[in-house]
Amino acid sequence: MSTALRVVPTVAEGLALEAEAFDGTGPPVRLWMAQARALVCPAAFRRKRGFDAAARTTAARNWPLHLRPTGGGAVPQGPGVLNLALAFTAGPEFGIEAGYHLVTDVIRHALGPFGRSLATGATPDSFCDGAWNLSVAGRKLVGTAQRIRPASGGRRRVLVHALILLEGDLSAGVEAVNGLHADLGLPRVTDQAHTTLAHVFGPEAAEPAQLARHLAAHAAQALAPPPAIFAA
Numbered sequence: 001m002s003t004a005l006r007v008v009p010t011v012a013e014g015l016a017l018e019a020e021a022f023d024g025t026g027p028p029v030r031l032w033m034a035q036a037r038a039l040v041c042p043a044a045f046r047r048k049r050g051f052d053a054a055a056r057t058t059a060a061r062n063w064p065l066h067l068r069p070t071g072g073g074a075v076p077q078g079p080g081v082l083n084l085a086l087a088f089t090a091g092p093e094f095g096i097e098a099g100y101h102l103v104t105d106v107i108r109h110a111l112g113p114f115g116r117s118l119a120t121g122a123t124p125d126s127f128c129d130g131a132w133n134l135s136v137a138g139r140k141l142v143g144t145a146q147r148i149r150p151a152s153g154g155r156r157r158v159l160v161h162a163l164i165l166l167e168g169d170l171s172a173g174v175e176a177v178n179g180l181h182a183d184l185g186l187p188r189v190t191d192q193a194h195t196t197l198a199h200v201f202g203p204e205a206a207e208p209a210q211l212a213r214h215l216a217a218h219a220a221q222a223l224a225p226p227p228a229i230f231a232a
Helices: 011-023 043-047 051-060 096-110 112-117 171-184 197-201 208-223
Strands: 005-008 029-034 038-042 065-068 075-077 081-090 134-136 139-150 156-165
Touching (some): 011 065, 011 156, 038 043, 038 171, 075 171, 081 096, 096 112, 096 134, 096 208
Antiparallel strands (some): 134 139
């Protein structure tokens, strides 16, 4: 299992690491950050009217658009954004809520005492809003997404992803998401709906390499057999 944080030049390279893990050809835990900024949205966005034109427009704004296999909505990527991906094979009884419980528990434990301050639930007016956000005082710190597909023997192949807002000014990313949303007829999001670990808990909590080590350790513990829900 890889325990290293990968700092990759582009978001495409980070998504490729996740794809390897999901396909079973790479380590099951991936931790990465991109040096260049970009937007990432679900592959299902291709079906939205005007998508191709919107993708060209956002790229012209210096926010190239990439697609991911998991659900949710558009998110900004780049410096200050840490990605955690877990890929594993589970038994047929493993459901989507179990995957979200798994990844959010890993993050809470990795953050130590700070993790107890995180609330699970939707964060109105945030990008890629969902019921399994982790927030503080109503402001989103972590977004999650997931994909489950059939595997052999009735088992399930699972990819669970979390985006963690570490530090920096989020306004440029919010503006980029709003530009894409306007092109696709989607609702606006706001700066005030988001925050960062550094802003809430201080820069030590947001130090990428240290947090990645904690995340990797807790992910390894969470994915180790047993429990019985995981396939051998």
